[in-house]
Amino acid sequence: MAKGHVLVLPMPCQGHVIPFMELSHRLADEGFEVTFVNTEVDHALVVAALPPGGAAELRQRRIHLAAIPDGLAGDEDRKDLNKLIDAYSRHMPGHLERLIGEIEAGAGGGRPKVRWLVGDVNMGWSFAVARRLGIRVVSFWAASTACLAIMLKIPKLIEDGVLNEKGWPERQETLQLAPGMPPLHTSLLSWNNSGAAEGQHIIFDLVCRNNKFNDDLAEMTVCNSFHEAEPAVFKLFPDLLPIGPLVADRELRRPVGHFLPEDAGCLDWLDAQPDGSVVYVAFGSMAIFDARQFQELAVGLELTGRPFLWVVRPDFTPGLSTAWLDAFRRRVAGRGVIVEWCSQQRVLAHAAVACFVSHCGWNSTLEGVRNGVPFLCWPYFCDQFLDRSYITAVWRTGLAVAAGEEDGVVTRDEVRSKVEQVVGDGEIRERARLLRDTARACVSEGGSSHKNFRKFIDLLSE
Structure with missing residues (x-):
């Protein structure tokens, strides 16, 4: 019998799907049932790129692949992050709620009800859907924690006159939140260089909404990082728990959600x-x-x-x-x-x-x-x-x-x-x-990431 059923939801980009799939394998190792939710387009890519036997291996490990629409037409450019984010923020909440309803309706047929959502911080809208349905939430941050730290400091950066209310820099200068953190020029902030300038407000608004969703609805935030890589960040935000670097397995052979077939x-x-x-x-x-x-x-x-x-x-x-x-x-x-x-x-x-x-x-x-x-x-x-x-x-x-x-x-x-x-x-x-x-020491028995991962698993086991 599975420990519990966890719904896993990454942002629909290759760089997010891979660490979420690695985390899903780790959850399966701990005895959890996992439903991994991609958009329909990404789901089709992942399934097509699986190696021979990959789909059967995932099912055997109780990792179930599911798909919902992202709100874009089939031929629209999903590398345009402004367009992708605008569409999924408006369309995916209803589709996710429908999917959860279908899973719940099928509960009792061998799969337990969903108890937890492990959701991408960039998909904060899903936290509200989950909580409304009685599902508890842990958020997962797949990029550097320094990137999240800068996002969390947006109100202070506006207050200090570094940014205006729309997220654009008021001054051209190098930003460093704390000694030991990576310096970054204000012209290179992530929400300002991710797509066409006229759509910048879409990403900036998403970041600000996600900060609130995360603060209000997530019981824990785990990060694919390790303490010694970003010590200044974890001193600044001690509630962010690094559990990385994540790998699906030591032999690096389990399928991790690639969008293209691998050339062996x-x-x-x-x-x-x-x-x-x-x-x-x-x-x-x-x-x-x-x-x-x-x-x-x-x-x-x-x-x-x-x-x-x-x-x-x-x-x-x-x-x-x-x-x-x-x-x-x-x-x-x-x-x-x-x-x-x-x-x-x-x-x-x-x-x-x-x-x-x-x-x-x-x-x-x-x-x-x-x-x-x-x-x-x-x-x-x-x-x-x-x-x-x-x-x-x-x-x-x-x-x-x-x-x-x-x-x-x-x-x-x-x-x-x-x-x-x-x-x-x-x-x-x-x-x-x-x-x-x-x-390697961090993820080994007794290492800082290993200890944080045990805290994460203990919470999901409640």
Whole structure:
């Protein structure tokens, strides 16, 4: 008999689905039944990308995949966060209530009633739905806790004249909430660089509403972080409990909700490379490069003379010449491997990887940290600039690319030079190794994240 039934609801983005699925596996390990709720579009992607036997494994582990509409038409652009957030905030509450009603109507057929919602802080509206139906709430924050801290400090930032009432900076300056926290320029606040400027108010209003939902309705907030990575934040907000870095299983083989099928062949290629030789390049699920920037990066990787593994999604560079890409592939054949998607966690755990050229999404950041991999930071939007600041200014486990002042392009020479600097810096490697050891200690028996996870499980067991 399951300990209880937990409904899990991530924000409908790849970077949120993965840590929520990792957490779902951990809940299943603890004896809970889990219903994992995606939007219909994301659900279809996850199911299509599951490895052979993946769906059966999830069912066997009592993780049930469910789907509700997000309010957008099938062909609308879900990478437009303003549009996505506006739609799901208005349409998904009713659909979630209907889904819970269907689950409740089927209770008694072997599945217990839903007792808890573990919901994304970015989906705060769901907390109100749950509480109205008698379901208790724990919130889960999937990005850096420093990002959440800045959001929670919005009223103080407005009071101090740093922001206006609409969330735009009143002053161009570097913001640091407390010593030891990552510095961030006010022009790079996450709600101001996530989409078209005319839609900025949608994300800012969502953040402010979610702060209130979280304060009023969630009994606990857990974070995919660890105390020693962000000690200043957890001193500022001691009620935020880090339980990470999360992994679904030590072997990194359980399905974690990828939107694209993984190319397993690149792992065989990595096996044939010398230790500490490969440059791994991946920019997550949202970043888009224009053709010129793609070509500069490609030639820069070629100029390093190093083996590289590069994840290039089908939608990564619209308009890129197929002939140019084919010619590039021929030039680097054997030394450079390009795949559409891969098991990033298994790649970063591989001894052959020397450095990670990354957009600095929080999942990627933690996955690199957990494996002691140095970074070359190339943020795209949202909270990624804050994560870059952690890597380059606080932990000092990597460097950042510099774009041209006039055209904003990172040149091939900049790519080549910075890769060589990161790979060749023994002090960066040592700091990355020490942070890796600390991260692993936190999730081990008696570590700070392990203790917080037990508090979380004890609450869900009530």
